[in-house]
Every structure is written in C-alpha cells, then in structure tokens.
Amino acid sequence: MMDLSSLLDLIDSTIRLSTPLLFAALAGLYSERSGIFDISLEGKMLIAAFASASAAAVWGSVMLGLCVGILASVGFSLIHGVASITYRGNQIVSGVAINFIAAGLTIILGQSWFGQGGRTPSLFGGGRFTAVDLPGAEAVRDVPVLGPIYSGILSGQTPLVYVAFLMVPLTWWILFRTRFGLRLRAVGENPAAVDTAGISVTWLRYRAVIICGVLCGFAGAYLATAQAAGFTRDMTAGKGYIALAALIFANWKPVPVMFACLLFGFLDAISIRVGGVELPVIGQISVQFVSALPYILTVILLAGFVGKATPPKAGGVPYVKER
Amino acid sequence: MAEPAIELIGIDKSFGAVRANKSIDLTVERGTIHGIVGENGAGKSTLMSIIYGFYQADRGEIRVGGRRVEITDPNAAIAAGIGMVHQHFMLVDNLTVVENVMLGAERSPLLRKGIATVRAELRRLEADHGLEVDPDAIVENLPVGLQQRVEILKALYRQADILILDEPTGVLTPSEADHLFEVLKQLRAEGKTIILITHKLREIMAITDNVSVMRQGEMVATRKTAETSVAELAELMVGRRVLLTVDKDVAKPGDPMLSVKRLTVKDGRGVPMVKDVSFTVRAGEIVGIAGVAGNGQSELLEALSGIRQAESGQIVLCGREIDPAKESDPAEIRRIGCGHVPEDRHHMGLVLPFEENENSILGYQDDPRYQKGLLLDLTAMRRDARDKIEGYDIRPADCRLKTANFSGGNQQKIVLAREMERDPDVLLIGQPTRGVDVGAIEFIHKRIVAMRDAGKAILLVSVELDEIRALSDRILVMFAGNIVGERGPDASESELGLLMAGVDEKEAAE
Numbered sequence: 147m148m149d150l151s152s153l154l155d156l157i158d159s160t161i162r163l164s165t166p167l168l169f170a171a172l173a174g175l176y177s178e179r180s181g182i183f184d185i186s187l188e189g190k191m192l193i194a195a196f197a198s199a200s201a202a203a204v205w206g207s208v209m210l211g212l213c214v215g216i217l218a219s220v221g222f223s224l225i226h227g228v229a230s231i232t233y234r235g236n237q238i239v240s241g242v243a244i245n246f247i248a249a250g251l252t253i254i255l256g257q258s259w260f261g262q263g264g265r266t267p268s269l270f271g272g273g274r275f276t277a278v279d280l281p282g283a284e285a286v287r288d289v290p291v292l293g294p295i296y297s298g299i300l301s302g303q304t305p306l307v308y309v310a311f312l313m314v315p316l317t318w319w320i321l322f323r324t325r326f327g328l329r330l331r332a333v334g335e336n337p338a339a340v341d342t343a344g345i346s347v348t349w350l351r352y353r354a355v356i357i358c359g360v361l362c363g364f365a366g367a368y369l370a371t372a373q374a375a376g377f378t379r380d381m382t383a384g385k386g387y388i389a390l391a392a393l394i395f396a397n398w399k400p401v402p403v404m405f406a407c408l409l410f411g412f413l414d415a416i417s418i419r420v421g422g423v424e425l426p427v428i429g430q431i432s433v434q435f436v437s438a439l440p441y442i443l444t445v446i447l448l449a450g451f452v453g454k455a456t457p458p459k460a461g462g463v464p465y466v467k468e469r
Numbered sequence: 470m471a472e473p474a475i476e477l478i479g480i481d482k483s484f485g486a487v488r489a490n491k492s493i494d495l496t497v498e499r500g501t502i503h504g505i506v507g508e509n510g511a512g513k514s515t516l517m518s519i520i521y522g523f524y525q526a527d528r529g530e531i532r533v534g535g536r537r538v539e540i541t542d543p544n545a546a547i548a549a550g551i552g553m554v555h556q557h558f559m560l561v562d563n564l565t566v567v568e569n570v571m572l573g574a575e576r577s578p579l580l581r582k583g584i585a586t587v588r589a590e591l592r593r594l595e596a597d598h599g600l601e602v603d604p605d606a607i608v609e610n611l612p613v614g615l616q617q618r619v620e621i622l623k624a625l626y627r628q629a630d631i632l633i634l635d636e637p638t639g640v641l642t643p644s645e646a647d648h649l650f651e652v653l654k655q656l657r658a659e660g661k662t663i664i665l666i667t668h669k670l671r672e673i674m675a676i677t678d679n680v681s682v683m684r685q686g687e688m689v690a691t692r693k694t695a696e697t698s699v700a701e702l703a704e705l706m707v708g709r710r711v712l713l714t715v716d717k718d719v720a721k722p723g724d725p726m727l728s729v730k731r732l733t734v735k736d737g738r739g740v741p742m743v744k745d746v747s748f749t750v751r752a753g754e755i756v757g758i759a760g761v762a763g764n765g766q767s768e769l770l771e772a773l774s775g776i777r778q779a780e781s782g783q784i785v786l787c788g789r790e791i792d793p794a795k796e797s798d799p800a801e802i803r804r805i806g807c808g809h810v811p812e813d814r815h816h817m818g819l820v821l822p823f824e825e826n827e828n829s830i831l832g833y834q835d836d837p838r839y840q841k842g843l844l845l846d847l848t849a850m851r852r853d854a855r856d857k858i859e860g861y862d863i864r865p866a867d868c869r870l871k872t873a874n875f876s877g878g879n880q881q882k883i884v885l886a887r888e889m890e891r892d893p894d895v896l897l898i899g900q901p902t903r904g905v906d907v908g909a910i911e912f913i914h915k916r917i918v919a920m921r922d923a924g925k926a927i928l929l930v931s932v933e934l935d936e937i938r939a940l941s942d943r944i945l946v947m948f949a950g951n952i953v954g955e956r957g958p959d960a961s962e963s964e965l966g967l968l969m970a971g972v973d974e975k976e977a978a979e
Contacts, residue, residue, distance in 0.1 A: 325575040325583075332561040332572050338561040342523070343573025343623075344544035459562070467523065 150291075154298045156415055161299065161307060162373065164411025166191065166365045168310045170389035171396070171403045172317055173361030177223075179321070179398055180354030181334040181460040182230055185241035186222065186360055188386025189248030194219040194366025195251040199266040199377035200259065201371075202273040211273065211371050216363030223359030224250065224352075231351045234464030245386075253379050264379035266370070274370035275304040304372040306364060313361070317400040330354055334458030337465040347465050365389075384441065391444040394455050413440045472535035474499040474631050474662035475520070475551075480529035482515055489515040489532055491686045493528070494536040496911055497631075497679075499534075502653060502663045504673040504694070507683035507706055508932060514556070515665045516683070517633050521553045524548040524845040533631070547574075552624025556635040558616050562609035566619050569590070590626055598623075598655055614645035621652070633654065634663045638672060640687065640740065650676050662850050666677050668706075670699045670970045682706055706761070707934055717918045718944040723752035725785075726926035727773070727895045732782030734765070734772040741780070742768040744950040750895065755917065756925040757941030758952075761969050765950040766930045767812055770899050773928070774809040775799035777815070778869075787894050790886055802831060808888035812899030812930065818884040825863075826854035828872045829887050858884040878909030885913060889920060896920060899930045914940060934965060936972075 170187045198215030202208050222244050226359040229240035253264040260266055283301035286293045321327040329350055331341045337347045370377045388410050392469075396402035417436040475497045482490040497503045507513050517522045520531065522540040523548050531538055533549045540546050546553070560569050575583040583916040588604055595601050602611070602618050611619070616639060622633055634653075653663050653676060665677060674694060682705040690705050706936045727750040734743035742765040750756045760766050771777035771785065779793040787806050791797075794808050803809075811817035819828050830839055830850055830920040839850050854868035861882045863875070872880060881901065888896065901917065902910045917940060921927055931937050937944055944956045946968040956967045 291725060323580055325578050326582060328564075328572060328580060329567055332564060332568075335561045335563055336559070339561050339572065340571075342521070342543050342553070342555065342559040343572050344547055452621065 147241045151216045154294050156165055156412075156419065157300050159415040159418070160408060160412040161303065161311075162411075163414040165307045165310045166368050166373070166385055166439040167389045167392055167407040167410055168313070168404060169306075169361050169365035169368060170386055171393045172310075172313050172400065172409055173358040173365065174390055175317065175356035175391045175398055175400060175403060176330070176361070178393065178461055179330050179334045179460055180351045181463065181465070182227070182351055182355055182358075183237045183241070183457075183462040184223075184226065184358060185238060185353075185387070185390060185447035186226055186244035186248075187358075187365075187389055188384065189241075190219040190222045190359060190362035191366040191369065191386050192245075192252055192382045193222055193248040194359055194363040194371035195381055196256060196366070196377045198363075198367035199269065200256075202269050202432060203260075203376065204425040206271070208269075208273055208275055208371050212363070214286070215367040215370075216360050219363035219366060220356055220359035223355050223362065226308065227352050227355040229354070230464065231348055234466065237407050237464075249380065252377070256379070258378065266377040269371060273371070275306055275368075277302045277304055278308075284343045299442070303361055304368075305370045306372050309364065311369070311404070314404045315402055321400060326353070334460055336461050338467075341467065342364050351465075358379035362386075384444075387439060388444050391447045394457070395447045397455060398458065404449070410440050410443070413443060473497055473532075473720055474534065475502075475664075476532040476535075477516075477520070478530045478532070480516065480519060480531075481527045482512075482519060482524060483527055488686050489603060490519070490526070493683075493688045495681055495688060495691070496545060497662060497664060499662050500657060500660050501678040502657050502665055502676055504677035504680040505664060505683060506668060506673055506680060508671060511683040511706075512633055512686040513683050517553065517635055517664070517666060520546065520633065521551060541950050547627050547629070550628065550630035552627055552629025552632050553632045554617065554620040554624060554632065554637060556637075556639065558620050560608050560616060560619060563607060565605050565607055566611075566622075567604045569608055569619055570623050572623075574627055587626065590789070591622065594622060597624075598652055604841045614638045614642070614648070617641065617645075617649070626761070631659075631662045631664065632664060633666070635666045638667065638669065640738070647671075660891060668763060670706075671704050673702065674699060682724070699970045699972055700963055702969055703970040704963065705734040707932075707966060707969070715914045715939045716920055718922070720754040720921065722754040722942070723924060725749045726752050726787055728783075729773070729783045729929065730783040730785075732769070732772065732784065733780040734768045734777060735780050736768055742950050743772065745782070746944055746947075746950070746952050747954060750928050752894070752926050753921060753924045755921050755929055755940050757929045757931065757937035757944045759937045759944055759949055759965055759969060760932070760947035762932045764947045764969075766932075766947055767899070769947070770809075770812060770897055770928075770930055772797075773802075774807070774811070774897055775802035776811075799832075800835075803891075803893075806894040808891055808893035808896045810884050810888050810896070810898040810901060814880055814884050814907065819872050819880060821871070822928040823872055824869050825858075825872055825875070825883060826851045828866040828883055829854040829857055829868070832889065833887070833891065857883075857890060858963075860890070861886040861916075878905040881905050881913065882909065885916060889916060893925065895926045895928070897928050897930075900932065901929070902933065904932075934969075938962070938965070 154420050170191055180246055194215035197218035198211040201214035202211030226240050226244055229235040230237040255268060257266040280301035283297040285296045319390050321331060328343055329340060333350050334345055341347050392406035392410055393403055396406040417439055420431055420436055473496045477493055477495040480490050480493040489874065492788055493516055505513050519526045522542045522545050531540055538549050540549065548851065553726060567584055571583050576586065577583060587789045591604050600618055608616060608619060622904060641649065657663060667673060677694045679691060680694050680697065680702065682702060686705060730747045732743055732746045733741055736742045746769065758766055765849050768777060769845055772779040775797040777801055782793055784791040789805050815821060820831065830853065839846050851868050858866045858868060862880045863879050867927045872883065898917065901913050915925060929940055938958060941958055944960060944965065945952045946954045946965060948971045956965065
C-alpha cells in the first residue's frame, strides 16, 4: 500500500513533469486555434532549452536565460510563420524542418561553444530557478492532510510551475472573454469571415504564432533551468509531440489541455517509480515498458482511438482570397 | 433629386488574361432595390467584390452618396456604409450568433460590453424588422435561412446603408425566399439601398425597382423593372451572337441509347440540382440541353458520366442499367461505351502540366493498346497522339508539348479527339466551344454532326443558345433542375429564352 507521503510525492512529481507539457500544449493551442498547425513545438522547446541554459551559464542569470530562450523560440516560430502564413507553404513540412534544425543546431553550437559533448555547463545558484516557499508553508506542515498538501505540493515549486498553471485560466479568459480571443477562434475556423469583417488574417495569425513561440520558450527554459541544471542533447525527448497529443486529446480547449497534460505527467511520474518494482502476480515490471507508456498513450491518442477530435476547420490550410 | 447611393464609373478588373469587368458604369438610386442580372461568369460577383473592397479595381472610380471613396479593403467599405451578404456565408460555424455579429466590430478589447450592445441591437432589429434569431444559438445548428439572416444582421449592426446580396436565394426554400423579400422591402421603406445580384429573372421582376444586365464582363443595359419584361432581360443576358449555321441533314434516329427516368441529383451542399428528370437520346440524333448556367445542367452531366452519384432514378446506357444506389464509377461508364467531354476542360478534361500525348489517353490509360508489360508503351502513346493531332488539326503539332501551352481551342480539340476516337455509342458533350475561337468552333461542330451521322447518340449541353439551335435535332430546356419544355430545332430564340427564364409553357405560348 502506498502511504500518504509517497502519494504526495507522486502528485508533486506529476505536477513538475506536466509543467513543460502544459506550456507547450498551450503554445500549440494558440497557434492551432489560429489555423496554423504546429508540429515544431518539440524543436522550439529544444532550442529554447539550449538557449536559456547557455545564456544562464554564461551570464549566471536565470531570468536572462529565460529571456534568451524565449527570443530563440520566437525566432523559430517566426520562421514557421513566414513559411506558412506569408509564403503559404506546407505547415507540416515547415514544422518538421524546424525540428530537424533545432536538433542539429543545439548539438553543434553546444559542442563548439562549450566542448562538453553537446551539454551546456551545469547551472548553479542564480543560474537556476529555485523553489519558492509560499507564506506559512512551514507553519502548517504538521496539520494533518491539508498541511502536507499545502506545503508539499502547492508550496515549494519553481516559479515557472505557477506560471504554467496560471496560464490555463488566463488562456481561457483570453480565448473566450477578449476581442483577440474571439478573432483567434474565428480565424482558425473561417479566415474568409475574418477577412470580410475587415480584420487582417495575416497579422492575427502572426500574433498567435508569436505567442506560441513565447510559451515554447517557457517550456524549454523550464526543462533546462528549472527541472534540470543545464542542457543535455535531445533533452526534450519527444515532449513536444506528447504536448501535441495532449492538445488534440483535449480538443483544443484550455482546461481539458491541463488535465490531459496532468495525465501524461502522471504516467511519466509513475514510470519513474514503478519501473523495476516487484509486484505480486505480474512479477517485475520492466523499466522499458513503463517508460514507454506515455509514448504508447500518445500514439493511441494521436491515432484517434479516444474520442472524436475536431480540429479548427481551417487548420493547416494557407489563406488565399477566393476569386 | 438626391445624390445616388452609389455610383461606379469605368470600373475595370482583370485576372491574368481574363477581363472580368470591362469599364462598368452603374448608378444605384438611394432607397431602391437594384437588381443585377447575368449568367454565371458574367462578372457580377467580381464587381460586387470590388465594391466591398475584396478586390481592387484596375481602373475606375466608386462614389458613395456623391463623394468619391477609395475602397481598399472591407473596412473601408464598412466605413462607407456598405454591407454585403455573401453567396457563401462568411460566418464562423462554431461561434454563436452574437459572436458572429460582433466579429470585427467588438468596440473594445474585452467582449463583455460589446456582447451587451449586440444583444440590445439584435433585440431592436428583431422588433423593427422581424429578423428573429436566437442570439445564443451556434451558427452551424441554424437552418440555412437563419444563417443568412445572421449575415444580414451583421451588415445592419455595422450600420450599413447599402446592402449587397449576392445570389441570396440560391440556398433558400421558396418560403424562406419570400420572407427575405419582405425583409428587403421593409429595409427599402426605411431608406436603405439594396443591390440584389441574381440570375433568376423572376426575382428581379418580383422585387426590384431597377435592373442592370451584365454579359461577359460588360454592363449591357439598365432598365426600370416596370418598363421591361422577362423576355427582354433574357435576351440581354444571353445576348444575340453571330448566327452559326451547320450543314446537316435531317436526323434518322434509331434505338434509344441513353434513357433517363426520374433522375434526381444533389450538389455538394446537398441541394437538389436535378429534379426528377426524364428523357431519352436515340442513336443518330443530337439532343441539346439549353438553359441559363446553374440550372442543373452540370450536375446532370456529372451524374450521367459517373462523376457524381445520383440521388435516385434510373439511367439505362446502351441497354445496361446503371444502379444509382451503387457507387458511381466513371471508368465503368466509359467501358459501357459512353464518352464524355466535360464542361470545364481545365478542371476535369485535362491535366494541364502533362504532355499532350499523356492527356490524349487520359482515362483510357489502362487500355492494352498502351501497355507494354507493367509499363506504359510510350511509343504507342505518341504514335496515337500524332494520329489525333493530324486528324483534328491540333496546333502546334507537337505531342511532347505541355498541354498548358496549347490555346483553348486546341486544348478542347485534344479532349474531343480523345473521346471521339474511342468511337463511343453515346457521347456526352458539355460546352464544346467555350473559350474557343471561331475557326475551331466550326471544326468542332462539323465533327459533332459527323458523329451523329455515324449513328451515335449525342447529348449536348451548352449555355450558347445559338450552338444548341444550330446542332440539336431536339432541344430540351432546363430551368431550376427541371426540364421545362421540349422543342424542335426550329424553335425561335425568344421562345427558348422565355423557357430558359422559367416562364412556363402556357405563358410562353401566349
């Protein structure tokens, strides 16, 4: 049987592991709601992780690292924007290209700058995000049940975790309560309607793509400067695709996106714990199988076995004025 | 007299080599309903898109209320008080009515205030005009008539004084259309100006004050509706063209080769375009189908050639029954012995980037004649193509040239040669001479008559009335998906024109 403290531990790591997914999935939500499909979440996270870790290592400032990470990611999302909005190219091809460039570039630059086999130097002190203790966390620690929940889960996370989860209600509010959100939802469904209403489809989509870049920047920076203490090659390990799966599974809606990301984070957290554990009847669980679980679930979700996904109708289609 | 609501002076617009609008002048008086009629492709929609700022005119000037305006984008049009109800609704299906109405006119970065304004305004418009619609309904759940109402509400919410409706009744049931007309009359009574684009003359006569006729990109006439007639408008729309004569003997019809019974065909939107149509084509005769474009001829041809699934009815082709319940199969139709020259050679007849010889076997590429083991026999294909080039005088005589580099007339000959040289028992021909120069027209017409004299059954669909009259042994007139009359080749142009305009046989006889 699992005791309370190990359950809390599991929830705690679920939250930490779902944070980068949540950033990336919300990033994809803005882009795809505007009608620009984005499979380059992975590449943008990777480049942001590398850029933020490099900057943090060189200048010793994690905030500077975050800014550089976001800039790098936004730069890549603008490449995707130019290719798919201005030049009306194929969005999948552009996305794949960005993923390849990011994978190669991070290794080559990392090797030539730091000479540590594609790693960036380990971050310490001000180069990393550290846990924030919420007020009163220590005081309530001994209160039964609620105490450990507050002090163990709600408190003691890195600031980016709070940012990620606050992005969920914020995204919902932007999407459904602001002018920008209304236009964003409209342009992904019927860009011609937006155009005839006198709104620039191009500018609207660029803004969505830039927001996507910013959030991917957060995701990458979280991986390299909060979760880990530096960049290692291919450290995103498919998280961008998992975020994409979560986005599709959640039908492009912000609150379900959060739950989908928590589900994937939970599977990840479990895989770390139960791998190699001896269970009655089943016997020893193979580590490889358990760590493959999130990816297997991704495949199942992406193959459309669960529920009916209705993507934004104009997604993936460049907007051309009809004659 | 008050300034006209809107004036167009010398509007010109070209798309590549196609001149869609040729120095158009138009004056629309304030507080009137002004109809613009013309066949599909006459340039009506292009002209309206220019007024709405969707396209820029190459030349010319637009005046609203006597003042010259530059309409560079839809925003400028909205600011000038112009609203448009598009033929294909510009609505976002999964948003609510309120959200659709406010899109682009939210008034503030946050929606809350705008939503309240829209709700109040919708209530007012509902009370004033009977434009009732549930503001919280999701648009895709609304019937088409209500969706159109949302489009009108969008324009009114933006304070439009001039309302343009592009083919508004195409998707409506008759009773929905009647209601729309009531609404339009009421708006006119309030001083709004309405421009109604349609190819349905009946609607023009029923509701407009003035009417302008467009043909092939030109504004050919403007009349007061009270002083014109359906017959005159039909004639203006179709136009009097150089009379074509084709030498041919009286037909000697043989056995029925194609018979169609109670055929119903729906288009992609699920709207029935061919309704319960029956006719027979016999060996050795040309049956022409006349009609203004968009009255179901295209869908009829597509169903007969197997490109489009028929909804119900019976087709008997060369004695074989085609089951409409089975998935349609164009290859099967061809095997039975039916050739098809599609109406639109660019979309259906040819693959323009292919070489001429490839196009000249397209659809018959599985024929053993062109096979060598697993591969295509290029030598046989090219020999075959060269024979056709010679036989049909296709120029330039180069079977390796990209098809896009041939002129329209020669492209059409490539299609005709391909279909005719298979020696089919039944030949379906759509718009055989659209965009074809006069010399090629004569050649094509002679070939069609030669096919008939060789005992083939030919169904000819054309919007060129002269062509129908010159070639056909029997003429069927299609209107709104029905065959509304059958005439001999000697039927007068005005008689056919009336039938094409939907004036029924009894009225036409009077």
